[in-house]
Amino acid sequence: MNKLPLIIKREYLAKVRNKSFVIMTFLSPILMVGMILLIAYLTQLNDNEKRVIAVLNESGYFSNEFSASEATSYVNFRDVTLTQAKDSTVSQGYYGLIYLPDEPNLEQVAQRAFFYSKNAPSATILDKLENIITGRLRQERLRELGLSPKEYAAMDRRYDINIETFDGLQNIKGINEIKAVIGGAFGYLIMMFIIIYGGFVMRSVIEEKTSRIIEVIISSVKPFHLMMGKIIGTSLAGITQFGIWIISGAILLFIGLAIFDIDPASLTKGGMTQGMANGTNVDVDAVTQNIQLYAQEIFEIPIFAMLVFFIVYFVLGYLIYSSIYAAIGAAVDNETDTQQFIFPVILPLMLAIYVGFFSVFSNPNGPIAVAFSLFPLTSPIVMLMRLPWGIGEGGVPVWQLVSSILILIATFIGIVWVAAKIYRVGILMYGKKPSYKELYKWLKYSS
Amino acid sequence: MNNILVANGVTKQFGDHTALKNVSLEIPKNSIYGLLGPNGAGKTTLIRIINQITYPDKGSVYFDGKLLKPEHISQIGYLPEERGLYKSMKVGEQALYLAQLKGLSRAEAKKRLKYWFEKLEIGDWWNKKVQELSKGMAQKIQFVVTVLHEPKLLIFDEPFSGFDPINANLIKEQILNLKNNGTSIIFSTHRMESVEELCEYIALIHKAEKILDGKLSDIKKAYKSNIFKIGLEIDNPDVLINEMQLKFQVLTHGFDAIEKQLDLTVQLPSNESREILNFLGERANVKGFVETTPTANDIFIQTIQNRNLSHE
Numbered sequence: 001m002n003k004l005p006l007i008i009k010r011e012y013l014a015k016v017r018n019k020s021f022v023i024m025t026f027l028s029p030i031l032m033v034g035m036i037l038l039i040a041y042l043t044q045l046n047d048n049e050k051r052v053i054a055v056l057n058e059s060g061y062f063s064n065e066f067s068a069s070e071a072t073s074y075v076n077f078r079d080v081t082l083t084q085a086k087d088s089t090v091s092q093g094y095y096g097l098i099y100l101p102d103e104p105n106l107e108q109v110a111q112r113a114f115f116y117s118k119n120a121p122s123a124t125i126l127d128k129l130e131n132i133i134t135g136r137l138r139q140e141r142l143r144e145l146g147l148s149p150k151e152y153a154a155m156d157r158r159y160d161i162n163i164e165t166f167d168g169l170q171n172i173k174g175i176n177e178i179k180a181v182i183g184g185a186f187g188y189l190i191m192m193f194i195i196i197y198g199g200f201v202m203r204s205v206i207e208e209k210t211s212r213i214i215e216v217i218i219s220s221v222k223p224f225h226l227m228m229g230k231i232i233g234t235s236l237a238g239i240t241q242f243g244i245w246i247i248s249g250a251i252l253l254f255i256g257l258a259i260f261d262i263d264p265a266s267l268t269k270g271g272m273t274q275g276m277a278n279g280t281n282v283d284v285d286a287v288t289q290n291i292q293l294y295a296q297e298i299f300e301i302p303i304f305a306m307l308v309f310f311i312v313y314f315v316l317g318y319l320i321y322s323s324i325y326a327a328i329g330a331a332v333d334n335e336t337d338t339q340q341f342i343f344p345v346i347l348p349l350m351l352a353i354y355v356g357f358f359s360v361f362s363n364p365n366g367p368i369a370v371a372f373s374l375f376p377l378t379s380p381i382v383m384l385m386r387l388p389w390g391i392g393e394g395g396v397p398v399w400q401l402v403s404s405i406l407i408l409i410a411t412f413i414g415i416v417w418v419a420a421k422i423y424r425v426g427i428l429m430y431g432k433k434p435s436y437k438e439l440y441k442w443l444k445y446s447s
Numbered sequence: 448m449n450n451i452l453v454a455n456g457v458t459k460q461f462g463d464h465t466a467l468k469n470v471s472l473e474i475p476k477n478s479i480y481g482l483l484g485p486n487g488a489g490k491t492t493l494i495r496i497i498n499q500i501t502y503p504d505k506g507s508v509y510f511d512g513k514l515l516k517p518e519h520i521s522q523i524g525y526l527p528e529e530r531g532l533y534k535s536m537k538v539g540e541q542a543l544y545l546a547q548l549k550g551l552s553r554a555e556a557k558k559r560l561k562y563w564f565e566k567l568e569i570g571d572w573w574n575k576k577v578q579e580l581s582k583g584m585a586q587k588i589q590f591v592v593t594v595l596h597e598p599k600l601l602i603f604d605e606p607f608s609g610f611d612p613i614n615a616n617l618i619k620e621q622i623l624n625l626k627n628n629g630t631s632i633i634f635s636t637h638r639m640e641s642v643e644e645l646c647e648y649i650a651l652i653h654k655a656e657k658i659l660d661g662k663l664s665d666i667k668k669a670y671k672s673n674i675f676k677i678g679l680e681i682d683n684p685d686v687l688i689n690e691m692q693l694k695f696q697v698l699t700h701g702f703d704a705i706e707k708q709l710d711l712t713v714q715l716p717s718n719e720s721r722e723i724l725n726f727l728g729e730r731a732n733v734k735g736f737v738e739t740t741p742t743a744n745d746i747f748i749q750t751i752q753n754r755n756l757s758h759e
């Protein structure tokens with residue numbers, strides 16, 4: 001006669017039928033998708049807004065350098081004083097005025113050029129203007145050195161180094177970032193799940209304690225079974241919730257994009273161009289070739305292995321942390337007393353995420369990344385961040401993966417044992433807020 | 448085997464605190480056994496050991512002649528003093544869950560629940576949430592859940608707390624019914640009047656030790672101090688009082704001049720009362736003559752006080 005399934009079922013149903021759980025489950029995707037749509041919509045709005053900049057060019061060194069682009073256009077003022085130009089810039093509602101004074105040489109023009117605007121100007125606009133003037137300065141200097149504008153144009157080109165691993169695999173810039181983001185997403189998912197559902201486990205234990213049902217239950221089931229049933233039941237509820245989120249989020253996003261007529265590619269474009277870090281002079285062939293390379297690289301990420309290890313690390317990590325949460329719930333009488341115990345639990349999770357983002361991404365096989373992917377309280381997150389670089393050569397050495405999992409399993413057994421002891425003593429202990437010293441004493445109580 | 452439960456030298460230690468010290472008990476079958484003691488004496492620890500929530504450091508517990516094992520859980524029903532229910536769960540669903548945890552099948556549990564719910568007139572609560580119930584109503588459900596799996600041994604810890612007198616009576620009847628149907632019952636309480644009413648056997652636990660146990664009537668006999676209450680009809684009591692004070696140990700006396708009634712309490716050297724009756728019969732009209740037996744409450748207080756004195 002096994003009571004564990006009964007307990008799991010009750011915990012699952014109790015969680016799933018909870019009103020706030022239902023609301024959260026169905027409201028979150030709507031909120032999330034709404035937010036994404038809003039951001040996409042605002043980005044489009046932002047793109048559509050053209051900025052007009054007035055140009056008062058008295059110098060004669062500039063002629064057609066100020067040419068309209070996607071986001072900005074230029075209006076030339078002629079035969080007006082600076083004051084008049086300023087006034088009409090304001091009255092026309094232009095974004096700003098660039099003033100290039102009449103000076104004997106370009107050097108001085110540049111030095112005394114001014115940009116006037118109503119508020120502090122945006123950095124992109126300034127960048128653009130500065131680039132134009134810098135380019136002009138460079139051109140002028142080269143002309144003085146005897147180069148014709150044509151020669152100059154021929155000189156102006158970009159170069160990207162070709163990257164290859166020692167195995168002869170072609171490599172591309174930015175792929176590390178993409179891999180990091182994929183690994184980071186897995187790690188982040190684990191952390192969120194642990195914090196949210198660990199908290200649920202803890203609150204559920206506290207509820208049993210404060211309602212005194214625990215005394216009734218505990219005479220028919222072993223505390224360990226109750227604890228494990230609670231952890232498993234709650235996690236199943238969590239998986240249900242995540243499942244609903246993923247499915248409904250996908251559907252909603254799809255519908256939303258269709259309704260608002262937003263090109264899905266526009267959402268990912270930013271990441272792609274940043275990843276390529278290539279200028280404007282790359283020809284179309286190179287772009288498609290690059291995209292193929294990216295696709296190839298992404299396919300080379302061991303997706304299947306990653307999913308398998310995601311599940312392994314997820315299960316072990318969740319079990320470790322949620323048994324700690326269960327023990328905390330058992331040790332206290334109400335939720336306000338949990339703070340002193342929760343902080344040390346969240347600390348390694350936060351550490352794992354930060355170490356992941358700062359250390360793993362820059363050097364996935366560096367000593368810090370290795371250490372944290374072996375340390376059991378951080379390994380579920382950090383190891384998953386390293387895995388997109390593959391297993392074995394070039395990626396995570398097999399011995400590290402194996403020992404990381406073995407350490408995690410050993411820790412799991414140890415922590416569950418300790419947590420079960422604290423849980424067993426704690427659930428029947430009322431009225432005092434225990435100190436760490438007291439918790440240590442509980443460990444020594446015989447059953 | 449006439450004992451449902453036997454504890455042999457049970458000792459339990461929590462860190463530096465001794466909760467039970469070498470406690471031995473024999474709980475006869477088909478009886479109501481009162482487990483008495485002040486707060487913090489160790490009753491709850493003992494009950495938890497019987498329920499295998501915790502285990503003794505030393506000593507052993509036998510259930511129905513066999514060493515207590517996890518499979519005995521389904522034969523024990525326990526109504527704890529600190530009892531509660533899941534607040535947001537429905538009554539019927541919750542009762543089913545708790546019954547299934549005790550090893551009943553779902554169908555069987557449902558059948559029995561219907562029976563008990565009707566018996567206690569709570570049939571229409573099935574779909575109510577526990578948080579809608581009053582404390583007394585919740586107590587009824589806890590009682591039902593405790594007895595539902597028809598255990599051989601029932602343990603009630605303060606079963607009447609939270610009940611109004613009518614419902615307390617209803618539960619008392621059910622407890623007696625269960626006993627008459629062959630269930631053995633351990634009854635832990637501070638309320639001595641219910642001990643007098645229900646218990647055949649008692650054990651007194653004090654500061655982790657058992658200091659008294661046995662049949663309640665035997666204990667009462669042992670605690671008798673041969674004090675008799677006497678009521679006499681007499682015109683002039685003074686002479687008789689003087690005479691009696693010379694001959695017997697008179698503890699109190701009071702005279703009601705209108706009714707001409709003299710009340711006396713007298714302590715005799717032994718249980719032998721013929722001498723005093725003869726003496727009184729010659730001098731007055733004896734209206735009442737009764738030996739006072741100590742109440743469970745008296746025994747409880749006296750034993751613990753004696754114990755405290757001898758320890759000081």
